[in-house]
Amino acid sequence: MDRIRLGELEVSRQGLGCMGMSEWYGAGDWDTSIATIHRAIELGVTFIDTADVYGAGHNEVLVGRALHDRRDQVQLATKFGIDRSGGDDARKIRGEAGYVKRSCESSLLRLGVDTIDLYYLHRPPQTAEIEETVGAMAELVAEGKVRYLGLSEVDESLLRRAYAVHPITAVQSEYSLWTRDAEALTPAMAELGVGLVPYSPLGRGFLTGTVDLTKLDDKDFRGANPRFKGEAGEANQAIVRAVQQVAERRGVTASQVALAWVYAQADRLGVPLVPIPGTKRIKWLEQNVAALDVRLTDEDLSELNRLGEQVVGARY
Structure with missing residues (x-):
């Protein structure tokens, strides 16, 4: 797999988001998830993404176990800041210096x-x-506990203020055919040399056309997501059908078209771009990796670009 630089950090052209292996997207399976991580590395996916909040630490433990004999083959990313210790209804986004240090020590462990x-x-x-x-x-960088720093879901002002303290390697934000807010930040990112790491590049699975909206259980947060439920969910099916039409012309899947669209934006946005589609199954992982070989025509891109104007419902 091709490599790309986020600042000074070289990573695989596609990463793997591991959140769904522990929480939010229905039941997970430890052994299946670890097998998926191992297969990702075999395919050249070496940029592995987790966070302390996924499964209240479960995901970092899972990822750590999967990588215990493969640490030198990957670039490992994790996150801190979302404190759910008081329950989800009272969560806080924390950033005090002491909390930062404690969070890092816990993640390392x-x-x-x-x-x-x-x-x-x-x-x-x-x-x-x-x-x-x-x-x-x-x-933490000075102490050797962290190599590079990233931010997630920030605006230009916060990015510039943060960068004035220490160089920022990447910004992780939701970015896909139906979520393009991050584009407002890319001029500043290009100026500063900051890479973009799109999460949910498949629209939380919606753009794949494989999600049955009637079967999202209480462990799957998408059942209550504004874009997935009720009339909005039905209206947004038109977006999926449009993606599927492009996929049929190219002889590929809808998910591969959605990912190929993200890759096609890198030159236009002027920033290094490494999406991290999440999955807990090898089948979908292999399909996502194959999207790197999909090339969309100008006609395809023109059709897909219009879909962002048709979205019904907020992100959360």
Whole structure:
């Protein structure tokens, strides 16, 4: 697989998001998930993404176990900042220096590693100014516990304030055919040399055309997501059908078209771009990797670009 640089960090052209292996997307299976991570590495996917909040630490433990004998083959990213200890209804986005340090130590322990390659602030902090948070993250770099720093879901002002404290390697934001908010930030990212890591590039699975909206159980948060439920979910099926039509012309799957569209935006946006589609099954992993070979025509891209205007419902 081709490699790409996010700042000074070289990673695989496609990453693997591991959140769904532990939470939010229905029941998971430990052995199946680890087999999927191992298969990803065999296919050249070496950029592995997790967070301390996924499954209340479960996901970092799972990823750590999967990588215990493969650590030197991957670039490991994790995140901190979302404190769910008081329950989901009282969650806080924290960034005090002491909390940053404790979070990193806990992640290192759960992952079973000495160093985190890319350490993200998961969301803009509510309990500290960004300068305090990134300052503490910078100390982790100086201590050798973290190699590079990232942010997630920030605006231009926060990115620039953070970058003034310490260089930022990547911003992780939701980005796909039906979620394009991150494009507003890319001019500043290009200026600063910051890469984009799109999460949910398949629209949380919606754009694959494989999600049965009537069978999302109480362990799958999409059942309550505004874009998936009720009239909005029905209306958004038109987007899926349009993606499927392009897929039929190309002889590929809808998910591969959705991913190929994301890859096709890199030159236009002017930033290094590494999506991290999430899956817990080898079948879908292999399909996602194959999307790297899909080339969309100008006609395809023109059709797909219009779909962003048809979305019904908020992201959350």
